[in-house]
Every structure is written in C-alpha cells, then in structure tokens.
Amino acid sequence: MRGALIGCGFFAQNQLHAWRDLAQITAICDRDPQRLAETAARFGITRTYDDAARMFADGGFDFVDIATTVPSHRPLVQMAAAAGVHAICQKPFAETMADARAMVTAAESAGITLMVHENFRWQSAIRRCIDAVRGGAIGTPFFARVSFRSGYDVFSGQPYLATDQRFIIQDLGIHILDIARALMGDATRITATTRRINPAIRGEDVATMLLQHAGGATSVVDCSYATRRVPETFPETLLEIDGDRGTLRLDAGYRLTLPEGSSDLSPPVLPWASRPWHNIQESVLLIQRHFLDCIAAGIQPETSGADNLRTLALVEGAYLSAAEGRSVALDEL
Ligand code: NAD
Ligand code: 89Y
Incomplete structure (x- = not known):
C-alpha cells in the first residue's frame, strides 16, 4: 500500500515512524513550510505539498493519513472520498455531529474505508x-x-x-x-x-x-x-x-x-x-x-x-x- 500524510505537526511524527514498518509514504502535505521541510528531510520524502487539493489531484497513493487538528478534518475526508482514497482521520473526528455524519456518508458513498485514529x-x-x-x-x-x-x-x-x-x-x-x-x-x-x-x-x-x-x-x-x-x-x-x-x-x-x-x-x-x-x-x-x-x-x-x-x-x-x-x-x- 502507498500512502500520503497531511499535517506534519507534533503527533504526525509518530505516525510517520510507524508507517516506516508498514507502508510506503509517497507524499506529505502541510501548509506550514518549515514543518513540511523538516518532516520531509527527517523521513526522506521528496514529494511535498502545501495544498492538499493539489496532492490529491496528483494522486499516486491508496490511502491518506489525516494528522491535522479538527477544523480541517471534514474537508480533507471529503477530498479523500472524492479521490477514491482510503482515509485515516485523527481524533477528534469532527467539530460537530453533523460534520461527522457527513464525513461517514461521503466515505460510504465513495466506497472507501474510513477509520478514526482512536488509538x-x-x-x-x-x-x-x-x-x-x-x-x-x-x-x-x-x-x-x-x-x-x-x-x-x-x-x-x-x-x-x-x-x-x-x-x-x-x-x-x-x-x-x-x-x-x-x-x-x-x-x-x-x-x-x-x-x-x-x-x-x-x-x-x-x-x-x-x-x-x-x-x-x-x-x-x-x-x-x-x-x-x-x-x-x-x-x-x-x-x-x-x-x-x-x-x-x-x-x-x-x-x-x-x-x-x-x-x-x-x-x-x-x-x-x-x-x-x-x-x-x-x-x-x-x-x-x-x-x-x-x-x-x-x-x-x-x-x-x-x-x-x-x-x-x-x-x-x-x-x-x-x-x-x-x-x-x-x-x-
Ligand atoms: P499540530 O498543530 O502540531 O500539527 C497539525 C499540523 O497540521 C500543523 O503543522 C498544521 O500546519 C497542519 N495543517 C492544519 N490544517 C492543514 C491543512 N488544511 N492542510 C495542510 N496542513 C494543515 O497538531 P498535533 O498536536 O500534531 O495534533 C494533530 C491531531 O492529532 C489533533 O487532532 C490531535 O488531537 C491529534 N492527536 C492525537 C493523539 C493520539 O494519541 N491519537 C495525540 C496527540 C494529538
Ligand atoms: O492530544 C492528546 C491525545 O490524543 O493523547 C494525549 C494527548 O497528546 C494530550 O492530551
């Protein structure tokens, strides 16, 4: 399986370490250029993006690991569903029950697997x-x-x-x-x-x-x-x-x-x-x-x-x- 990760912050570093034993992470994304560059260098990842929509448009991965904080979870899960890419989303899953239900519906309609990183x-x-x-x-x-x-x-x-x-x-x-x-x-x-x-x-x-x-x-x-x-x-x-x-x-x-x-x-x-x-x-x-x-x-x-x-x-x-x-x-x- 090939994956991509969005959000190169505090906790994503653990997720990227764990992926090394499990799958190939082909691309990462963060709108903070310093975090993006530091994480790319730490994990030897050459495909980097400051915009998730562009990363999905370029594709080349089977799943996405969403490691951002909660306000971005709904749009990013919906982008994954639109791209037909399986998704893991960090907790808290969503800011409201309505957002969470919309995310589940989007995943079900697209036929992707959606898991919350409830570890x-x-x-x-x-x-x-x-x-x-x-x-x-x-x-x-x-x-x-x-x-x-x-x-x-x-x-x-x-x-x-x-x-x-x-x-x-x-x-x-x-x-x-x-x-x-x-x-x-x-x-x-x-x-x-x-x-x-x-x-x-x-x-x-x-x-x-x-x-x-x-x-x-x-x-x-x-x-x-x-x-x-x-x-x-x-x-x-x-x-x-x-x-x-x-x-x-x-x-x-x-x-x-x-x-x-x-x-x-x-x-x-x-x-x-x-x-x-x-x-x-x-x-x-x-x-x-x-x-x-x-x-x-x-x-x-x-x-x-x-x-x-x-x-x-x-x-x-x-x-x-x-x-x-x-x-x-x-x-x-
Ligand atoms: P953080 O602020 O350190 O990192 C989040 C990163 O996401 C930032 O670098 C930010 O620039 C980037 N980002 C935000 N929105 C973006 C977008 N739309 N596109 C691209 N990049 C974007 O946060 P953190 O402490 O790493 O926490 C991230 C998530 O992980 C939170 O939801 C938090 O609750 C969760 N978390 C989970 C555990 C656990 O054990 N499961 C532990 C700690 C944190
Ligand atoms: O963000 C929290 C989590 O999910 O686990 C512990 C933590 O990092 C701080 O409460």
Missing part, C-alpha cells in the same frame, strides 16, 4: 484488558471505573490545548470514553461535571462522567490534567471493572490483576519511541497495522467513522450535560 484502545495493556473482559474472565461486567489523572505538561508540545475553548473531554476524555465503550459496550446516557483548575488555560481540565450502558452496566470515566501525582502516571489509563465472577484491575505501572493472579503489562519502547509516550506510540503502530489489515480483508476497522459517531456523541453529550446540569440521552444528539 488508546490499541494500547497493548488496554487491549489485553478488553480481550479479558470480552473473553469472560470476570463474567458479566456491571461496573467500570476508567480513569486518567495526571499533571503532565501537555501544553508545551500541543499549545492549542491551552487556548481551545474545549480541552480535556474533546482532547483526552474522548479516548477514555472510547475505552469505556470498548470494555462495556455502547452507552445510552451520560451525566458529566467539568471544572477548570489551571487558570492559565481556557477550557476545562477536569471532567467526571457517569455512563449508563445498553446492557445495564454503569461506568465512571474520570479525567484530569490538574492532578499532581507522585509518581506521575501519564499517559496511563487505569481500570477497575467488576463482573459477576470477579474483578479486573489495571493499576499504575501497567499492573494487571485478574481473579487468577497478577501480571506486568508494561509496553515495549519501540526503537523510535521515548518514555513516557511509548505506551501511546506503540498503539499508533498497532492501529495503523489494523487499518491496512482491514483494507486487505475487506472489513470495517474497529474504530471506523461510523463506529466513532458513538464515541463523539459521548463527547457532545458530556459537554451538554455539564452545561445544562442534566443527564443526556445519546439519542438526543
């Missing part, structure tokens, strides 16, 4: 827990706590996180909500509270969310970037899941405890990766491989655009709930 459920420790729960290791789950609490400085690498009106739910909570879905099934209702603790940022940096799942289970999804922890656990998601035959815990330090005992699920540090990001970086390789495998098999990726509508609805529902001080049924959205 946290592909972290190897999380994956192992999802497999254990789905495999019945704790029986039928009735409660989950899915928790991400940190004081790590994410603003130095991603300055827009400090200035966007929405912060933790849209940026990070979206992953944690998606993990809750992967573990407990689809949610029908959400209730949320939000706070801003850090006065130097615009959006909320604490969110506490209560989910009701279709099968009757409940999840608490709690996220904070205002938590000073020793030791710091960024970027680990911690789990506690009760089932009718036992409890699963994923504790700090990637320690898994199941009814039959404990094990260490520390992820590998890939040759191009660095701590503490190695957990996320490994998941980039795994989700990008999943995308190619799904195209080859002619099946939908686990986090297809259509699937991600349900994660995005949880994000929108959480903001609505916090703003109006009420519980929100997802079929309202």
